[in-house]
Amino acid sequence: MVFHASGTGLMPDIPSPAEMPGIDEVVTEEAAVQTPAGSELRVTALVREGDFVPRGKPVACLRHQPDICFVAPISGRVARIALDPGSKLSRIVLFREGDARAEHDIRQADTPSGMRRLMQTAGLWPWLRRRPFGGMPRHDERPAAIMVMAADTRPLASDPRRALEGREDDLARGMAALATLTDGPVFLLQSKGLDLVENARDQTRIRKVICGARHPQGAAGIRLHQLCPAGLDTPVWDIHAEDTAALGTLLRTGILPMAxxxxxxxxxxxxxxxxxxxxxxxxxxxxxxxxxxxxxxxxxxxxxxxxxxxxxxxxxxxxxxxxRDTGPVQRHWLRAALTRSATGTPAIPTAALSRAFGDTLPVMPFIRALGAGDDETAMKLGVLSLLEEDVALADYILSADGALKAQLRGMLDRIQREFAA
Amino acid sequence: MRGMWDRETVAALLIAAHLPIAIFWAWFGDAQGAIRLLTAFLVIAIWHLVFMLIRAQPPSLAAITTALAIAILAPEDLGALRLALGVSFGVVMGELVFGGWGRNVVHPASVALSFLGFGFPAFAWPVFDDPVAWAAIAAGTIGIALGVMPPALILGAAIVAAGGAAAGLLATADLYAAGLVLILLVADPVTSPGTTLGRWLGGGLFAALVILFANGWTGAAPVQAGIAAALLTSLAAPLLDEAAIALWVAKRRRRHGRT
Structure with a gap:
């Protein structure tokens, strides 16, 4: 299988009206603290309903890893704490009030363990995501590599370069800080153009990766599959470049920017x-x-x-x-028989389908392994590097209504259960 | 939000790719061809309907490409009954019992044509006029451009066949038959290998088998040899894929230390 990188991929055409120029600063009247997607986490609430919390102050922490905190995105009053059965956090809703913000002690960041602690108490930890299996990393996990995403090729995505304008120093500081968390490389995935990090202190560890404009090229899982595949003992993290720059700002000022x-x-x-x-x-x-x-x-x-x-x-x-399509649903038995059978129609290998995976893996064997629940073959082909968002494009082009995403999640859950035991 | 590359779109694009062959074949053929096409299509449609009603298996437009391949490549003057028998066997045992188009391991038309060849050896296999055979190049080009035919497979076959022709091992009739069989049967995206390396190997294997049969199988018509080569190639596809994946995994292991 050839790793020809530059031109591959697709550009799903999703229409959208023209964008108004300029960027507004918006702090919404209500905001909610939620756990990252794909993880149901047991938490201990650190505030009560009715309490006032400044922006950036912890409102909840994990029950079994209490150093990992979730912080308030706005300064406000706690309106409602919704926990699902088993103390799993559903959401904590805040009403905006005042403009106070929490400061953190940045002196502890001099040591790697202090840096880790600062990231966890300042609420930056949930912005990290690990592979395999997704969700945020354990508090003491050491990744094999970290990928900083300064490119986003999803349809209608905002350009990270725009978010990083004028924050190059903070980004470089944040990347240097991330490099203390791992022994492996820190990749910076960026679009073609000016270098975002010009003079990195540690050139051998911080590596720049260029990506084109077509979709799966900016998908973290597809790129990690090429550069440094995640394994059961070799987790790989990814974090957005804007969040990395926020880490840099935190290290400079002691305040974690939420914008x-x-x-x-x-x-x-x-x-x-x-x-x-x-x-x-x-x-x-x-x-x-x-x-x-x-x-x-x-x-x-x-x-x-x-x-x-x-x-x-x-x-x-x-x-x-x-x-939202709210037209009357017309059901005819023949139409239903043609389009909606118990088992969906199979995927047919086409050039479009292999492009949906960036030509990085043998697509048909992978899709067949997913459909058949063949964990072993799928792991050989690199399923541990992938998450739902990486197969979303294939789901879209096959018009499979999320079947691949569901199969992938089921397989990852099964592998996780098997190897945890 | 839905994309367009579902099974029926691919089937429709395959039909579009086969159109040059179909048009030239209809233009230079006789009424017998049209009757064969209609008979084959009718029989396939009935079987699709039966499997839809009994096993809730959605029918597919791929029935048209199967009918076209059978009508073009089947022995001549078979009569409706024998043709219907062969088509039924091919479509049911080659495709529908596996779950319909997309889940089959061999092309239903390959099975049907092999059945007809072995079952009724007395009937003559067709020979093709120049324009019909040349239309295969146009069809392959359209199929590759639309992304529904694997380019590596077609190129692999073309390279080996060119080598064979240059060495004087393939006559023009062999080349014509092999080209049509390549586009109509072997380049089917479902039953050809699924990996790039597997496709190069599969194309090469098909052409090598054609050369072998053309020189070593006495008494075989060019089309018959091509169909046998196509059937064997699709049976070898899983093996070629497995080899290609093993190589790919080994390469990644060497590069990353894991897969």
Missing amino acids: RLVRIAGPALREARSVRTHFGADLRQLTHRLVAPGPHSVISGSALDGHTAQWLAPRHRQVTVLP
Whole structure:
């Protein structure tokens, strides 16, 4: 299988109105603290309903790893703490109030363990994601490599370069800090153009990777599969470049910036925009002057891998607004027989399908292994490097309605259970 | 949000790719060909309907490409009954019992044609006019451009066949038959190998088998040899894929220390 990198991939065409120039700063009236996607975590709430919390102060920590904290994205009053059975965090809703912010002691960051502790107490840890299996890393995990994502090729994604304008120093500082967490390389995935990190202190460890504009080229899993595949004993982390720059700012000032560049786009809008807001932002407030009349659904994330949500999910940097189809459903037995059988129609190998995986792995054997639940073959082909968002494009082009994502998640859960035992 | 590369789109694009062959074959053929095509299609459609009603298996447009391949390559003057028998065997045992197009391991038309060849050896195999055979090049080009035919497979076969022709091992009739069989049967995306290396090897294997049969199988018509080569190639596809994957995994192990 040839690793020809530059031209491969696809550009799914999802229409969107023209974007208004400029970037607004928006702090929503309500915000929610949620755990990262794919992980149901037992937490201990550190605040009570009615308490005032400044921005950046911990509101909850993990029950079994209490050094990992979730912090308030806005300064405000705790409105509601919703825990699912078993103390699993559903969400903590805050009402905006005042503009206080929590400061952290940055002197501890001189040692690697102090740096780790600072990242965990400052609430930066949930912005990391590990592979295999997804979710955030354990508090003492040492990755084989870290990937800093300064490129995003998903349809209608915001350009990370725009978010990083003027923050190159913070990015370099953040990457140097990340390099203390691993013995392996720190990759910086960036689009073609000027170098984002010019004079890295540790040239051998910090490596720049160029990616093109077509989709899976900027997908973390696909690139990791090429550069440094994740394994059961060799976890690999990825973090967005903006969050890395936020780490740099934290190390410089002691305050963790919550602002992130979010692009609001999609076919059900009157106009698209980019705003600088925070995670857990109220999507209704972000979109309510922008949507076109008519039924629509607001999706946190891209049209490929996002989900309908009320709050901007952790790690998401785009909001897609799609029209909701509410036409009368016409059911005819013949139509149903042609299109909806018990077992879905199989995938047919095409050039488009191998491009959906960036030509990095043997697609048909991989899809067949996924469908058959053949864990061993799939692990040989690199399933441990992949998460749902990496197969989302294949799901889209096959119009399989999330079948591949569900199969991948089922397989990863099964492998995790088997090897945990 | 849905993309377009589901099974039926690919089937429709394959039909589009086969159109040059179909048009030239219809233009230079006689009414017998049209009757064969209609008979084959009718029989396949009935079987698809039966499997839809009994096993809830959605029918596929790939029935048309199968019918076309059978109509073009089947022995002449078989009569409706024998043709229907062969088509039924090929489509049911080669495709539908596996779960329909996309889950089959051999091309239903290969099975049907082999069955007809072995079952009724007295009937003459077709020979092709120049334009029909040359249309295979156009069809392959369209298939590759649309991304529904594997380029490595077609190129692999072309290179080995060119070598064979240059060495004087292949007559023009052999080349014509092999080219049509390559596009109509071997280049089917489902039953050909799924890895790039496997496709190069599969194409080469097909052409090598054609050369072998052309020189070593006395009394075989060019089309018959091509069909036998196509059937063997699709049976070898899983082996070629397995070899290609083993090589790929070994390469990655050497590079990363893990897969």
